[in-house]
Amino acid sequence: MSLAGALWFAVQDDLFTNGVCNTSSAPSISNTAQDKQSSISEPISASETRSVLDALDDSFISQTLHLNRQCLRFIVDFIQARLKKDVFAPSHSLTPAEANILATLAYYAQGSLPSKITKQLGIDQTAAGEAVKTITKLLSEMCPDFITFPNSYNDRMGAAQAFKNLSGIPHVVGVLGYLHLKVSPPVGEEHMYMNTMGYHSVMMQAIFDVDGNLLSLEQCCPGGTPERTVWENSDIGRQFSIFQHGHTWVIGSRSLHGCGHVLTPVEAFRIKSNAALRFNKAHAQLYGRAQQVFGSLKSRFQCLRDIGSIQLPESVACTIKACCVLHNICKKFSVPLPSDFSLEPLHPPSEMVNIMAEQPFDYMEDTKDEMIEMFFNIAEDEGQ
DSSP: OOOOOTHHHHHHHHHHHHTOSOGGGSOOOOOOOOOOOTTOOSOOOGGGGOHHHHTSOHHHHHHHHSSOHHHHHHHHHHHHHHSOTTTTOTTOOSHHHHHHHHHHHHHHHHSSOOHHHHHHHTOOHHHHHHHHHHHHHHHHTTHHHHSOOOOSHHHHHHHHHHHHHHHSOOSEEEEEEEEEEEEEOOTTOHHHHBOTTSSBEEEEEEEEOTTSOEEEEEEEEETTSOHHHHHHTSHHHHHHHTTTTOSOEEEOOGGGTTOTTEEOOOOGGGOOSHHHHHHHHHHHHHHTHHHHHHHHHHHHOGGGSEEEEOSOTHHHHHHHHHHHHHHHHHHHTTOOOOTTOOOOOOOOOOHHHHHHHTOSOOHHHHHHHHHHHHHSOHHHHHHO
């Protein structure tokens, strides 16, 4: 289930109206929004935007860009519609803009931009480098449009029903996880970036739905930051704390034990029934999907595998957000994952969090116990 914002619908209306997007190259999506983006450019004829992309074969698109032609056509058309015509070419030719968009997508997919790719696209390395910066910023600014949380009651109930159908756990609207990206940290701050897997990273908080669509993305910070701290200081965490999303949960790891509206597994010392064991199994089934989602991000966008040297976490945030926007678009177009896809390992909780998790009482535990009693003890009752 995709819960992207109204721009999902408005953008295609803009593209179709302006003649940028070929109706045969995009899936049918109902037009439910009438607002037009002020940054949309003047009408562009389809023939103007075909030269570079249409010269590429499907093998290049799949192996070099990790996309399919239908999805790529949508991405290129949409970015071109959002860009001013003179961003890359004062002569108002859109062909260089299309080539630079393709070069940026190649950089995301490969983690670098070899000269053989820029030569094939007909652009130089310097222009391509500048294009990556420009387009990355543009895509990152689209996060509120393409990465949206289910705010209405009906959307929340739809998300909760999908999770319940899969796991038996009620009132869950998302899975909360932390994406870690390997970095070389600033000198003197290495300890701040050391994560529980033993390498330096920056981390980004993400929530995704049952199908792996990203619903929330924020709080890029050093990889050694406690997950509890990140959640409690995030916008979405504060929204849950004031019940903006009703009486719903997000699935989280043991690191978040005791955090409001985060459903964590039952700690070993508290397990006193088979119902609790069944709940933990259902919880692990949902939380384990973080391996698939984060693994797909790093496999499709290999620039996320190793960011390199950084000065501030914020300098990485635009790249992460840009790739996450493209992730949701790829989900919309059912783009296959690259052949070298691998699951992302789950990060263990820190020692400090484990100590906190062993405290004897928390109001969330009472709520969780009541839910387990109601939804996971049926088999025990039948066996007695």
